Amino acid sequence: MEFTDKHVMGLKDLLYRMADDLLILGHRNSEWTGLGPILEEDIAFSSMAQDKIGQSLALFEILHELGESEPDTVAFTRNDNQFHSCQLVEYPIGEYDFSLVRHFFFDHADALRFEMLTDTVVEPLQMVARKFKGEIKYHTMHADIWLKQLGSSSEEAKLRMQHAINEVFPLALGIFEPSDYEAELIESGIFAGEAELQSRWLDKITHLLTSYGYTIPVLSDTVSAYGGRKGKHTPFLQPLLDEMTEVFRIDPAAEW
Numbered sequence: 001m002e003f004t005d006k007h008v009m010g011l012k013d014l015l016y017r018m019a020d021d022l023l024i025l026g027h028r029n030s031e032w033t034g035l036g037p038i039l040e041e042d043i044a045f046s047s048m049a050q051d052k053i054g055q056s057l058a059l060f061e062i063l064h065e066l067g068e069s070e071p072d073t074v075a076f077t078r079n080d081n082q083f084h085s086c087q088l089v090e091y092p093i094g095e096y097d098f099s100l101v102r103h104f105f106f107d108h109a110d111a112l113r114f115e116m117l118t119d120t121v122v123e124p125l126q127m128v129a130r131k132f133k134g135e136i137k138y139h140t141m142h143a144d145i146w147l148k149q150l151g152s153s154s155e156e157a158k159l160r161m162q163h164a165i166n167e168v169f170p171l172a173l174g175i176f177e178p179s180d181y182e183a184e185l186i187e188s189g190i191f192a193g194e195a196e197l198q199s200r201w202l203d204k205i206t207h208l209l210t211s212y213g214y215t216i217p218v219l220s221d222t223v224s225a226y227g228g229r230k231g232k233h234t235p236f237l238q239p240l241l242d243e244m245t246e247v248f249r250i251d252p253a254a255e256w
Helices: 005-030 039-065 071-076 096-117 123-151 155-176 182-188 194-211 237-244 246-250
Strands: none
Touching: 005 039, 005 096, 005 182, 005 237, 039 071, 039 123, 096 123, 096 155, 096 194, 123 155, 123 194, 155 194, 237 246
């Protein structure tokens, strides 16, 4: 099938969504370095954060092949209203329960998205999806282990985790904000769409959370977390970008 301009625009939008999510959440998760409840968790969250930033780079490189600016320019010179990331990833790390539940919800969605993209007609994206599918598997395993253990731990631990699930669940629905190019992505075989991804994700997390003894929040008809995919963000994103891009803004030509 020959791609039209709308197909290419839809592909770019999809890549920006994925890359921006990974870049921002990677930086957020890196903030746990030195702060985790145990040393292993410092290392785990730091390692997963590094993985996410590396994955975002691979997607920015595909965008560059499609005519967008170089990865560093795209990552470090945009303001918040130019980012396509969902609002979930930009929230501060909060307490460890919040970060763990965000990790659980996001990484299961990310794993399913990459799994769906192993069959995309876009060969470079298909190769990236197949490459990172195994890497993300360990991220979901980490999240699953912690939610399961805390769900069967003390009553206080379980209550705190349930509260975090209730808080994060509506925010996580913003991951699946529909694109303006859903029809083009689906018909072309680029991606099966956000509605299909959300359906698979709900089945997955409902099964897991129920088996861990948690209650699934009611799915609301009104999704308040929409907007991030179209540049509408919380007040938390721009300060993070200012911090993230400080060195680049001082000397864009610096080499490490």
